[in-house]
Each structure stands twice: as structure tokens, then as C-alpha cells.
Amino acid sequence: MSEILHLPLCYLTNELREHEAKAQENHPSPPLMERAGKAAADWLLTRISNTDKILIIAGPGNNGGDALVMSRLLQLQGVHCTTVLLGKINKLPIDAANAYQAYCDAGFLLQNELPTIEEWTWGIDGIFGIGLTRHPEGAFAKAIEYLNQCSVNILALDMPSGLNADTGVAFSPCVIAHHTLTYLGWKPGLFTYDGRDYAGEAYLDELGVPAGTASGTLIHTAPVQPPPRKHNSHKGTYGTVGILGGEEGMEGAVILATRAALKSGAGKVIGSCLGSLQIDMNFPQIMRSKPEKLLSQPLSVLGIGPGLGTSAEAQELLKTSLSLPIPLVIDADALNLIAANPALKTLCQQRNADTIITPHPLEAARLLHTNTESININRIESALKLAKEYNSTVVLKGSGSIIATPDGQWFVNTSGHPGMAVAGMGDVLTGMIAGVVAQGVTAKDATSLTVWAHGETSIL
């Protein structure tokens, strides 16, 4: 399987600032803000007709400067624009001040208050971009609420105002955009946590600047090819998956995980429950085994946790599993057991074979001995911390799942939809990852491919 090479970079704010500074130095002309405003004007011009009326709100920083350039260029094309500048003119940063001067020199009008008559077909949010530092209040909060209550298409420039570019946490209020045209590089905040609820459809314009240095990667398509299969192969070629879980009443979790492993191309799949697992009549090729027997068989990978429960028996089985020299996919109650038992955590840390853990935010909070909120307010940092502390490849689930590796790499997944917030989705993911790992794929490639495919196929 090939390395993840062709996916776009995902930048944290400090990385974007560096990228921007280098771009200003190496590609000074035309100025980046001029390019950003033009990119936005061009984007809109392909979507409007001559009856459209555009409301443009510019904030106190360079995001406002982008909006002023956009407005100037649109008006030069004869587009009807009403432009409101919320910032104080004498406090505009240099680039925005230049944009203001060019706007005035072109002879166009500016308002400093929100209009009372609402007659817009498009609203442009140029209030805050990556420079948002706190809760919007006063005139800024009013402008955000004003845009949100206009029932028109909203285009956000760079970021929806109120949304944190690094974390995807939305302040209240935050612009609810239908579209976001982001500049220079992707930001994780557009896709994770609140991001997709506020950014709408996201577009990137790199402003003609070659890629810079970013710590993250955006998964927006299949990151690697599925494992190739030779004609001259047999079921033994594609590995054996064991799935262990399903205490009394929770056996369905094992059924879902084993089916998913089979569908992901594993050669053989064995399900094992602490409760009573009946034969799966829809997939009778899935074998059954008693838990102890399963753990003494030659498996290629073990998925442990779906419906496992936290009984003493579950704990003993987990202890044995952690000592096996094969890749493990650990989910659900197996994670809760590890979080509650330092000896199990040590076993996990000391493993030599690949370990993949797939917590949702509450499980992640238990593993890091914190609360769900502190996981959610910085999902990337939380995933990286888990990866390091548990010596594991991590899938931190939720909107915009984050994948993190023990060597400090991180990925944001963009597939999936709110319909996935139902019971059983996690069990399917565990089975899918195990099914791909069984075919000899590395933990990082298997998780990134599977997390993307899990979101993509669930749309069907």
C-alpha cells in the first residue's frame, strides 16, 4: 500500500502565519490581500446575476481588508454592494488600511452601521478570520446575528466569524455560513467539532502560493488504495480477524463488527462473545469461538471491546489480549477498562505490535482522566496526547474524526454526516479497521483509509 502523499496539508494558525509571512516575502506582488479579495469576488461573480444585491460586512482586522478588496472589485464590475465597516479606520492593520484607502480612492461608499432595510441576496462575512481571539460582543456580535437572521446565502471569507480555526469550537454568536472560501491552506476548525455546522461547503484558494509547512493532513478522499488482491490468492492470504466482546444482551455489537471485518476483505473472521453468540445466518461464513479459545488461535489481528462490558472476566480477557504479539483494535468497554486500571494501561504502553484505539470523546476523557469538554475544546491536541500516552494510533471519533499517531502526525477526516450518530457505528468501524489490518496494512494507513470509507459509505 502506498504512503499517504496526495492529500492536502492542514495548517494550525501559527503555521499559517508563518506561511503567510514567507509568501508576502517571496511572492509580494500582487499583495496577498488583493489576491484574497479577488478570489472572493471571482467566486461570487460565477454565482450571481445582475439582479443580486450583496451585503458585505468588514471587521477590524485583515479579514475586513479582504472584504473591502472584494467589495471594490465587485463594484468595479457593476455589482450592487452595500458595505459596512465595523472597525475603527485609524486602528486598521496596515494591509487592511491600504485596502480601505484603495476602496475610498475608487469613490465607493461605506456604512458604519448595519442597514435597517434588508434587501440582500448574498451576505459576505468579512468580520473575523484566523485572528479571532475571544467571544464576539457588541457591534460584532450584532453583525453576526444580523447575518444569521437574513435568510440569504452567506459566504464567509477565510473562516466563519466566531469559529476557532484550530479547534472548530464556535463561540456564541458565530456566523452560520453556507459557503466558506478559505485562503492559503485548509484549517482543521472548518471540519472538526462545530466546524461543519458553521462553515457549510468549504473551498480553498491558495492565492497562487506554493504549499508551506503544516503539521496536519486533510482526508478528503481515499488516502491510500485498498490492499491489492492477486487472482492467485486464497482466504489465507487475507488474514484472520478475531472480534471479542458482546456480554449478555450486547452480542449485536460483535455481529456488526464481524460483518464489517468480512466486508472489508479479511480472509477469515471469528466472532467471540462473553454472552451467547448464535450463528449469524446472514453471514454464516463468520465463525464462532469461545473467548479463551479465540485468544489461543493464530489471529492476524484482534478487535476487542464492542459490547464487552466491564466484568472481571472481561478484564482478564483484555489483559491476555494486550500481551498478544499481534495488532489490536481497542474500542468501547475495553477502553473504559484500560482507563480504570493502571496495570492494563502499562501493558498497552509496552506493546510492541500495533495498537489502534478508537475512543469517542467520553472514552477519551476517561483515558486522559479529564472531562469531555476539555477533550472537545482541542480535539487535535487530545488525540495527539492519547497517541503518545498509550503508544497507539488513535481515532478520536465525532464530527471530523481526528487520527493521531504516536510519532506526532495528525489527520482530520472530512467524510460522514450527522446520520452516523446512532448505536452500532463504532462497532462497524472497529470491524472495518481490523479487516483492513488483517490484510497486512499498517495502523496509520488502515485507520485513515477506514475512517474515510466509514464516513463515505454510510451516506449510501
Ligand SMILES: NC(=O)C1=CN([C@@H]2O[C@H](COP(=O)(O)OP(=O)(O)OC[C@H]3O[C@@H](n4cnc5c(N)ncnc54)[C@H](OP(=O)(O)O)[C@@H]3O)[C@@H](O)[C@H]2O)[C@@H](O)CC1
Ligand atoms: N495579512 C495578509 O496579507 C493576509 C491576511 N489575510 C486575511 O487576514 C485574516 C487575518 O487577519 P488578522 O490577523 O488581522 O485577524 P482578523 O481575523 O481579521 O481579526 C483580527 C482583529 O479582530 C480583533 N478581534 C479578534 N477577536 C475579536 C473579538 N471577539 N471581538 C472584537 N475584536 C476581535 C483583533 O483585535 P485584538 O485581538 O488585537 O484586540 C484584531 O483587530 C485572515 O483570516 C485572512 O482573512 C488574507 O487576506 C491573506 C493575506
Ligand SMILES: [K+]
Ligand atoms: K470571516
